Amino acid sequence: MATSQTKFIPLRNIRIEDRFWSEYVRLVREVVVPYQWRALNDEVPEAEPSHAVHNFKIAAGQLSGNFEGMVFQDSDVAKWLEAAAYLLETKPDPELESLADGMIDIIALAQQPDGYLNTYFTIKEPGQRWTNLAECHELYCAGHMIEAAVAYDRATGKRKLLDIVCRFADHIDSVFGPEPEKLKGYDGHQEIELALVKLYRATGEERYLKLSEFFLNQRGTRPHFYEQEWEKRGGTVHFKELRMSHDYPYSQAHLPVREQQTAEGHSVRAVYMLTGMADVAALTGDTRLLEACKTLWGNIVSRRMYITGAIGSQSYGESFTSDYDLPGDTVYAETCASIGLIFFAHRMLSIEPKSEYADVMERALYNTVVSGMSQDGKHFFYVNPLEVNPGAVHNNAIYHHIKTQRQGWFGCACCPPNIARLLASLGSYIYTFRDRTVYTQLYIGGHAEWELDGSSITLEQQSDYAWEGKVQFRITAAKPTAFTMALRVPDWTDSVSITLNGMPYAAFIGDNGYIEINRVWSTNDRIELEFGMPIHRMKGHPLVRHTAGRIALQRGPFVYCLEEADNGASLHQLYIPRDSELQAQSSKDLLGGVHVITTEAVRGDTSDAWQDGALYRKDAEWRPTPVTATFIPYYAWANRGEGEMTVWVKELL
Structure with missing residues (x-):
């Protein structure tokens, strides 16, 4: 089996100290994650109730009552746990760890004897498991819990949640697969695909990778699974207002994934699917899958993406529409969609270091993602318009999804915890390694440590990149070590100047968009970069x-x-x-x-x-x-x- 050559610096070895980003990291740690914990526990009077933790307590037998909230409410808890894990990996926090451990104990009690874990179907429809994959997000919720478990195990060394999701993944593997007695289905909202790859990497269990590949291979095949299960249910649907059980492009099920040429349907689902496709392609060497990723990437960024890195042109279905249809006032541009685009770009960078992927990642990060959260860390945008007229928004139904001010919480609260987990893990997006080359993908100040040839190396980045275009790197090495520093040249600059140890360095920009400096590096070697910042x-x-x-x-x-x-x-x-x-x-x-x-x-x-x-x-x-x-x-x-x-x-x- 092929393996990716790209490596990443562990998040625990990265510390962000940056003029722009340090405040966001502080906000996530001190405000956002604590606030979201209160919101998940329905303790914020001005915010719409979440019910998420309450549902888990009912499923765990600790409380009585009915399931409340969206069918995928479990995922908000999972994303909060994942964000908490990233914070714990970068800095000890006994109080936060205690909260997370307590939540994990509740999740363990909510898990069913056969490994199944989903509060909606445990509480509300216990006999209807796996009967409405098109709409009810069972595998989506499972995927987010898997991502949380992998992150928490890595951060704390505590395996309890990882053991829970392994039991759950084993149960899923017993239900789905190519064998005659198993279901040939896949979730309406992609997420399990990329999560199973993370679980495979954490455990080495190849069944999880094969299951991810199975879900991708099944999507869009005929006879159509969604139609078959709809007929078995007697034509019932969960989301009656959408009536999308048979709208196959909505969940990218209109064609097999390797045959899709344009980005269609729900934009978050599309980029989550593409992230999983890129992961599987990297690990299996599937060239057709990789080519499909490149084709759909090209369609998104050259014809269906906003200048802010936002995607999803219409509110109906939170979806793509057609090439070059990019209205600014009725746009949907869900925050989660730009986060998913960042995931996809990051995976493509791990396969092929090309600056265009990092340019898009940067565009979405600095614009739509941070726009999705207020500067107090307690209010959020689900939708990110490029033009707003409050009078029209309040009175014209075509703008019903647009908000003129950020909200405290949402009934469908996927975006706030998604922002939290991305910003909490921001350090892992700064660098990638490949063939003795360190690629700087984002210019974010701080420290990064790794080992090469048995030598400890520290890279200190001092950055005023966002406002002034200036960056300095300083290397500390236990012994002189040969490697290449690859410095991305952003697409917005018109010039770049470099000095190496105080002397001008003749910069050559490669076809992949990076300036490469290959030498034996020693302690106190330094690189200074200055990018031109025209308007x-x-x-x-x-x-x-x-x-x-x-x-x-x-x-x-x-x-x-x-x-x-x-x-x-x-x-x-x-x-x-x-x-x-x-x-x-x-x-x-x-x-x-x-x-x-x-x-x-x-x-x-x-x-x-x-x-x-x-x-x-x-x-x-x-x-x-x-x-x-x-x-x-x-x-x-x-x-x-x-x-x-x-x-x-x-x-x-």
């Missing part, structure tokens, strides 16, 4: 109708937006002249310390000509008024109360 007037592809005649501003990894708090209402009346000068300046007291972009603009306000109350007229003059437009980083919007916002702005020719 780009970004334009959409000519076939994207929604961005025609408009520009978006980007500086460094950040996409910028106009917000009413800085520019007044009626943002649609603002125009940016093509030749106006764009200036970036630090504003340390604004939104936690950001760089803003200011420029001369005009406001096409003709209100004087409309005082008679006419809605339309033939003789109105356009009377532009000079103004100054102020742009803030998109991730920081909606932290100053309700107001208009837009990323794309009209350009005045």
Whole structure:
């Protein structure tokens, strides 16, 4: 069996100390994870009840009552446990570990004698296990619990949750498979595929890898499993409002995975599936599976992705639509979808170090993901629009999914714990190893330690990358050691300068988008990087109708937006002249310390000509008024109360 050549620095060996990201790491540890624990226990009065922990206690026999919440409510607990595990791996926290251990004890009691674990079917429909995979998320919940268990075992060395999920995985393996007596099905919401790969890597049990491959191979085959199980249920459905039991593209079941050419359906499901596909391709050497990953990657990032790294163009089905259909005001752009895109990009980097994967990972991370959480760590966006008009949002049903301010919690609360587990594990996304080469995928300050040729090596990264484009690396090595430092050149820069031990270094950017420095490294060797940070007037592809005649501003990894708090209402009346000068300046007291972009603009306000109350007229003059437009980083919007916002702005020719 083939194995991936790429290795990763253990999260416990990485410490983040970064001007931008350290505050988010602190928030996750001190605010987000404790707040979410309270929310999962229904202890936040202003937040919608979760019921998640309560359901586990009922299933464990500790309480009586009925199941409450979404059918996949178990997954919120699992994601919280996974986030807690990553925090424990990077820093001891006896109080957090005690909470997690207590939750694991409850989960153990909730597990059924045959290994089955799902509170909805244990409490509410005990005789209906595995009868509605298209809608009811049994394997999805199992996958998240498996991911939590693998992370918790690695962080603490405690195997209790890992043993629980191994029993559960063994039960699943007894139910599903190619054998005649087993079900030939797969979950409507992908997640089990990538989780089983993690379980295989943690235990070495090949059955888990084969089961992941089985689920991928079955998807989209005929006769169609979803239709067969629907007929067995007598035509009943769980989510009557969606009526998607037979909408095969919704769950990427319209074709076998190796034959799919375009990203279809529910965007989170798609990228979770692609993450599992990339994992299996890396471990098995399945070239057709890898080619399918590349084909779908290309379709997503070149035709179906927003400039913020968001995906999912419509609210119905939280799904992709068609090539170049990227509306900014009715977009769905679920936070979880961008997190899934980061997972997929990270897996592709492990197979093939190409900067384009890291560029997309960075775009989604710095924009949509951090936009999904307020700066107090207690409020969240499920949907991430690129244009908001509160008056329309509150009164027009086509915007029913758009929120003008972040919420404390959700009935379907997948996004908040997903943000927490990603940011808690952020250190593991910074570097990858392959063939004695250390690839820097994200420029995030801190320390990383690993061993090579029996020598301990520490890489210290001092980074002001996000705002100034400046990075410094310092190496500490127990003995001189030969390896290659591969430094990603981000797609937004127009120049890069490098010094090696204080001397200019002639940088050559390889076809894969990295500058490689191959030498014998010794203690106190240092690299200094400076990336040019121009302000780009970004334009959409000519076939994207929604961005025609408009520009978006980007500086460094950040996409910028106009917000009413800085520019007044009626943002649609603002125009940016093509030749106006764009200036970036630090504003340390604004939104936690950001760089803003200011420029001369005009406001096409003709209100004087409309005082008679006419809605339309033939003789109105356009009377532009000079103004100054102020742009803030998109991730920081909606932290100053309700107001208009837009990323794309009209350009005045």
